[in-house]
Amino acid sequence: MSESVTAQETVLRELRVLIASGELEPGQQVIQDSLAASLGVSRVPLREALKVLEGEGQVTYHPHRGYFVADLSVEDLVEVYRIRSLLEDEAIRVGVPLLTDEDIEYLEDILNDVEAAAKSQDVSAVTAANRRFHFALFEASNMPRLVRLIKNQWDATDAYRGVYFAAATNLAHMNQEHRTMIQALKARDVEKSIALQAAHRENSVSVVSQVIKKP
Amino acid sequence: MSESVTAQETVLRELRVLIASGELEPGQQVIQDSLAASLGVSRVPLREALKVLEGEGQVTYHPHRGYFVADLSVEDLVEVYRIRSLLEDEAIRVGVPLLTDEDIEYLEDILNDVEAAAKSQDVSAVTAANRRFHFALFEASNMPRLVRLIKNQWDATDAYRGVYFAAATNLAHMNQEHRTMIQALKARDVEKSIALQAAHRENSVSVVSQVIKKP
DNA sequence: TGTTACAAGATTGGATACAATCTTCACATG
DNA sequence: CATGTGAAGATTGTATCCAATCTTGTAACA
16 A cells, blocks of 8 residues: 655655755755765655756756755746736636535635644644645646646745744734635635735735845 | 767757657657667666656656656647746737847847748748747746746647648748737737737647647 | 966766566466 | 466666766966
């Protein structure tokens, strides 16, 4: 029954965590030898995982010089969020009319998880549940390629997003927005749903851009 | 002075050609050993190139079973073109107002290449020049991530697009559309440019979907 | 002082070898 | 006849080793 998982998949998951948590700092070179050793694998699966991250823009690659953790400029950030708005608007526009009552119930369940995590100040649990909520909504569009692109854009800023959930006022604000959004979804109100998702995005872009600007 | 190019980059380029030309047929498994041998490299750089193509959706990957050339369904095709329209509209909306007179001259130069290639019935030259034309326009947006996403969507259907340029009537039609578009660009008419690009896309989606449906 | 040249070390790129897994097919079993 | 079993072969996954390239530091030189 054990899902025979390959090392490259394991390594990829671990790299995502290392990047999102900031343990691998933006701009820093990835020393393959030592990182592979610390992950307990050889360089081959590590390199394949890095290639995936390169495709997502999480790391950059320079032949014969190696992989470097991507360093987002404010311009990059603005571009990522602009792309997100194009893609997410479409996912919502297509998906909301297709939502079943069961889908909505499922979304409400996830929201309860988000709020429980928020109450116990568990930042990583909030991040995970928040992500589940939004992608459950996007997936209602039945457009897997579109969802994958949105996922990539989220990943591109994951390393910075943690700060948003760190502040309690942001958490309260977020919960309120989520509840409002559920109402719009229940009413199958496409335009309002899009507007709420946009407002949600704008909040985080302004916070994240502050973080990036600082150094 | 020789640009020391890595094998993975060379292999990646060659794989793109093999897929676009249909030499690697949709659905077919990629046998790494024989393909690597026929490309004159070992499996390591081949696998890294395949990981890039996986990220672009050009091949699919199943652990312990290998890589398979992606097989587009009509639904996939529709989704790819819908995504293209979202992204390309934005690139044009942002880029057209930024076009300099030199940019327009450059675009006209490329159009001459397209028409020369069309006149000499060189399908692959038409494909290449046509692509240069559209991406020169998209790049005016100064949004590199956006352009990269559009590129991915084009690549996803490249294996099928050749048929569009094979027919002489399509070529004549295309040239006319390009000339009309240049006029709109000169007038910096954003909405008309978007509409023309959309019409352009619609033509090819209908042709390509016929090809896919056949088997 | 500033600049170039060059060697030593660090790091990446790729070939080979072997281990792990999957697929196929013959054969036994109910 | 359908179905399960189990080896043999095919194919992929990863570790290791060496070659190629880049980086760094030192020293010679103008």
